[in-house]
Amino acid sequence: MSERLEIVRAAGLTKRYGRLRALDGVTFTLAPGEIVALLGPNGAGKTTTFKCLLGVTNFDGSVEVDGIPVKDNGKAVRRRIGYLPQTTAFDAGDTCQQVLEFLGELKGAEPERADELLERVRLAEQRGIRVGHLSGGMRQRLALAAALLSDPPVLLLDEPTANLDAASRREFHDLLLELRAEGRTIILSTHFVESLGEITDRVIVLKQGKVALDATMDDLKRATSGRRFMVNVNGTETRVLLDALSGIGIAAERVTAMNTQFEEILAAALREGEEQR
Amino acid sequence: MNAVGAIMKKEVRDAVSSRWLLLYAAAFAVLALGLSYLGQRNLGSVGFENFSRTTASILNLCLLLAPLIALSLGAGTIAGERDRGNLTYLLSQPLSRWELLVGKYAGLVTAISVATIAGFGLAGVVIASFAHSMDVTTYVLLLVLVVALVAVMTGLGVIASVVSSNRVQALGIAMLVWFFAVLFFDLVLIGTVSSTSLGGTGLLAVVMLNPVEIVRILAIIHLEPDLQVLGPFGSYVLETLGTTGATALLSAALAAWVIAPVGAAVVLFHSARD
Numbered sequence: 001m002s003e004r005l006e007i008v009r010a011a012g013l014t015k016r017y018g019r020l021r022a023l024d025g026v027t028f029t030l031a032p033g034e035i036v037a038l039l040g041p042n043g044a045g046k047t048t049t050f051k052c053l054l055g056v057t058n059f060d061g062s063v064e065v066d067g068i069p070v071k072d073n074g075k076a077v078r079r080r081i082g083y084l085p086q087t088t089a090f091d092a093g094d095t096c097q098q099v100l101e102f103l104g105e106l107k108g109a110e111p112e113r114a115d116e117l118l119e120r121v122r123l124a125e126q127r128g129i130r131v132g133h134l135s136g137g138m139r140q141r142l143a144l145a146a147a148l149l150s151d152p153p154v155l156l157l158d159e160p161t162a163n164l165d166a167a168s169r170r171e172f173h174d175l176l177l178e179l180r181a182e183g184r185t186i187i188l189s190t191h192f193v194e195s196l197g198e199i200t201d202r203v204i205v206l207k208q209g210k211v212a213l214d215a216t217m218d219d220l221k222r223a224t225s226g227r228r229f230m231v232n233v234n235g236t237e238t239r240v241l242l243d244a245l246s247g248i249g250i251a252a253e254r255v256t257a258m259n260t261q262f263e264e265i266l267a268a269a270l271r272e273g274e275e276q277r
Numbered sequence: 278m279n280a281v282g283a284i285m286k287k288e289v290r291d292a293v294s295s296r297w298l299l300l301y302a303a304a305f306a307v308l309a310l311g312l313s314y315l316g317q318r319n320l321g322s323v324g325f326e327n328f329s330r331t332t333a334s335i336l337n338l339c340l341l342l343a344p345l346i347a348l349s350l351g352a353g354t355i356a357g358e359r360d361r362g363n364l365t366y367l368l369s370q371p372l373s374r375w376e377l378l379v380g381k382y383a384g385l386v387t388a389i390s391v392a393t394i395a396g397f398g399l400a401g402v403v404i405a406s407f408a409h410s411m412d413v414t415t416y417v418l419l420l421v422l423v424v425a426l427v428a429v430m431t432g433l434g435v436i437a438s439v440v441s442s443n444r445v446q447a448l449g450i451a452m453l454v455w456f457f458a459v460l461f462f463d464l465v466l467i468g469t470v471s472s473t474s475l476g477g478t479g480l481l482a483v484v485m486l487n488p489v490e491i492v493r494i495l496a497i498i499h500l501e502p503d504l505q506v507l508g509p510f511g512s513y514v515l516e517t518l519g520t521t522g523a524t525a526l527l528s529a530a531l532a533a534w535v536i537a538p539v540g541a542a543v544v545l546f547h548s549a550r551d
Contacts, residue, residue, distance in 0.1 A: 056368040079371040089363035093294050105283035106370040150371065 007032045007153055007185045012061035013052050015045075015209075022048045023059065024209040030185050032153065035176065037196050038189040040206035046189040047086075049206070050156050053187075054078060065154060079107065082147030086159040088139055092132030096123055096142055099131060100149065107150040117145035121175065137168030144175060155179065157188035173199050280372035281380040288384025289391075298392045301346055305396030308342075309335050313404055335397075336496050339423045340489050344430040345455050347389055351434020352451035354381045355546065356444040375543045378435065382539050386431050390424045397423075418499055422492045425531050429488040430455075432538025439546045462487045477513030485527070488534040495527050 008030035015023040023045045030036055038046050051057040055070035055077055063070040063077070070077040090099050100114035118124045121141040126134065134142065140160060147155055157176075161169040176186055176199055190196070196203065197217060205213035292298045312334045355378065358364040367377055397420055405413070434451050441447035469475055469483060484490045494514075497506055502520055504511025514523045 051365065054365075054369045056365055075371045075373060078369060081369070083366070083369040085362070085366050085369075087362055089358075089361040089366065091291065102283060102287050103370065105286075106280055106372055108371070 005032055006030065007066060008053065008187075009064045010049070010053065010061070011063075013049065013063070014060040015048050015052060015057065021209050023052065025061070026206070026209070026211055027061075028204055028211065028214055030154070030187060032185055033180055033183045034202060035180050035186045035188070035200045036202045036204060037200040038187055038204050038206065040189075040212075044206040045209045046206060047158060048209075050083070050158055050189070053156060054081060054083060079150050080152050080154055082144075082150070082152040082155045084140070084143045084147045084155070084157045084160050086162055088143040088146075090131045090139070090142070092130060094131055095128050096131065096134070097127045099142060100146060103146045104149050109149040109151075113149055113151075114145075117148055120148075121145045135168075136163045137165070137171065140164060140168070140172060141175070144172075148179075153184055155184055155186045155188075157186060159189055161190065280370075280376040281383065284372075284377055284380025285384035285387065288381050289388050292385070292388035297350075298388055301389070302392040302396035302399075305338075305342065305393060306399040308338055309397060309400035310403055312338060313400070335400075336419065336493065336500075339419065340426070340493060341459060343389075343393060343423050343427050344459055344489060347386075347427045347430035348434040348437070348451040348455050349448060350385055350389065351382070351431040352437045352441075352447035353444055354378075354385060354435050355438040356441045356447040357438070359442075360444045374547050378439070378543055378546050379539065382431060382435050382542070386424075386428050389427045389431065393423055393427065394420055415499055419496055422496055422531075425535060426488060426492045429531070429534045429538060430458075432535070432542060435542040436538055436545065439542050439549060458487050458489045462490065466490075477510060477517065480510055481514065485530045488531060491527050491531050491534065495524065495531070498524055498527075 006029040010029070011027050013023045013026040014021065026045065026049060038049065040046055048057070052059045052061070053063055053065070053070070055063065055074035065077045066080050068076050068080070094102075096118060097114060100117065101111070103109075104111065104114050115124075115127075118127055121144055123138060123141055123145065126138060131139065131142070140163075144157075144160070147157075161172050164172060176188075180186060188200075200217060202216045203213065203220070204211060355364065358367060368374065397416075401413075401416055433454055434447075437450035437454065438444075438447045441450060466480075466483065470480065473479075475483070484494065494507070497504065497511075498520060504515055507514070518526060
C-alpha cells in the first residue's frame with residue numbers, strides 16, 4: 001500500500017456504554033481531498049465514531065486531526081472540523097444570517113464569511129428568511145455553510161441527505177464534489193448508497209463497532225470487474241441495492257427473501273475478488 | 278467576541294424573542310403595583326403606599342416568584358438542548374464545555390434580571406408618582422438582592438439540567454428544590470427550633486443553608502434594622518454580629534451561593550460527557 005498524507009488519524013477507537021461496546025478498536029486514516037463513506041447498519045457505531053473524532057465524548061484510543069490530538073486540544077481540532085448532524089436544530093425563529101453570525105462568532109470567523117458562504121450554498125436570497133420557512137434541502141445547505149465557517153480541512157457529515165428528495169440530494173452531492181476539489185477531506189455516513197460510486201473515493205464499513213471493510217472504490221471495482229454476484233436481499237430494498245452495486249460497477253442479479261445488508265454485499269464482493277486473484 | 282460572550286448573547290436574544298421575558302416583567306409589575314395598592318386599602322385609605330411599605334409587601338412576592346422563574350428556566354438550559362438534539366452540535370463547535378455552560382447561565386441570569394428590573398422599575402416609577410414619601414435606596418437594594426437570588430436559583434436549575442436526561446426530569450428536580458427552599462424550609466426551621474436545643478449560632482448556620490432565607494433576612498435588616506420581626510433570633514443576631522457584621526456574613530454566604538452552584542454545574546457537566 002502506498003504511503004499517503006494523513007489529515008485524520010484514528011487509532012484503536014473504543015467506546016463503551018455500560019456493558020455495550022459501541023466501538024471496538026476502530027482504526028483508519030483519511031487523506032486530504034478524499035471523500036469517504038462510513039457505512040453500517042443502525043447501531044454499528046457511525047455517529048459514535050463522529051463523536052470521538054470531534055472529542056465530544058470520552059473514549060479509549062486516539063484521534064489526531066492535522067497532527068493535533070483531540071484529547072489534548074479539542075477546541076483546536078474542532079476548529080479544523082466542520083460537522084453537519086443528521087438533523088439540524090437551528091432555532092426556527094432565527095434567520096439564515098443570524099444562524100451563521102452566531103456560529104461564526106463561536107468559530108472566530110470574519111463577519112463577511114457568512115455572506116460568502118450563503119452565496120456559495122445558493123442561499124444569498126434567503127439571507128433574511130427564518131429557518132422555519134426553509135425547505136429541507138435549504139436547511140441542509142445552511143448547515144453545510146455553517147460547517148464551512150472556519151474554513152475547515154475536514155468535514156464530518158452525518159446522514160446529510162437523509163431527509164432530502166432526489167433533486168436536493170443531487171444538488172448537495174454537487175456541492176460535496178466542489179468541496180473535494182478544494183482539497184477538503186469529507187467523511188459521510190449515509191444510507192443512500194445508490195450514488196456512492198459517483199461521489200466517494202473510499203468506503204469504510206462498520207459492523208458491531210468494528211471495521212468490517214475499508215476499501216477504495218477502485219479496489220472494489222477491480223475486485224469485482226466483469227463478475228456477477230448472487231444477491232440475497234429483502235424484497236423492498238432490492239432495486240436500491242442492485243442500483244447501488246451497479247453504480248460502483250458490480251453486476252448483480254437474483255433475489256431471495258433473505259435480508260442482506262448492502263455493506264455485507266460489498267464486503268463479500270471484495271473478499272471473493274481477492275480470493276480469485 | 279469569545280465563545281462565552283457569543284453564547285450569552287444568543288441566550289438573551291432567544292429569551293427576548295420567546296416573549297416569556299416580557300410576560301414575566303409585566304406580571305411582576307402588575308403584582309407589585311397590586312400589592313402596594315391593596316396593602317394601603319386594607320389599612321383604610323385607598324392609594325399607593327410609600328416605598329418602604331411597598332418594598333416590604335413585595336418581598337414575599339419576590340421570594341416566591343423569582344426562584345420559580347430562575348429554577349425552571351435554568352432547568353431548561355442543557356436538558357432543553359439535549360431534548361432538541363442540539364447539544365452535540367453545540368459541543369462540536371470550537372468551545373469548551375464550561376464555556377457553553379457559563380455562557381448559557383450568564384445569558385439566562387442577564388435576561389431574567391433585566392426582566393425583573395424592568396418590571397420592578399415600572400412599578401417603582403408608578404408608585405413614586407403617587408406615594409407620599411420615597412425610599413428609593415431600599416427599593417434598589419431589594420432589586421439587587423432579588424438579582425442575586427436569581428443568580429443562585431438559575432445555577433441550581435442548571436445543575437438539575439446537567440444531571441437530568443431530559444427537560445421534564447430537570448423541571449421536576451427544579452420544582453422540588455423550589456418547594457423545599459421557598460415553602461418547606463420554614464416548616465423545617467420551626468420544627469428544628471421547637472424540637473432541638475439549637476442555639477442562635479446553630480439557627481444562623483441553618484438559615485445560611487437556604488439562599489431564600491439569606492435574602493429575606495438581608496432585606497429585613499435594611500427594612501427593619503432592629504430586627505424585631507425576627508423575634509429572639511433577631512436580637513441574637515444584632516447582639517453577636519451587629520447590623521454591619523450580620524450584613525457582611527449573610528452577603529458573603531449569598532456570594533458563595535451564587536458561585537457554588539454554577540461551579541458545581543461546570544464540574545458535573547464536564548464529568549458527564551457520554
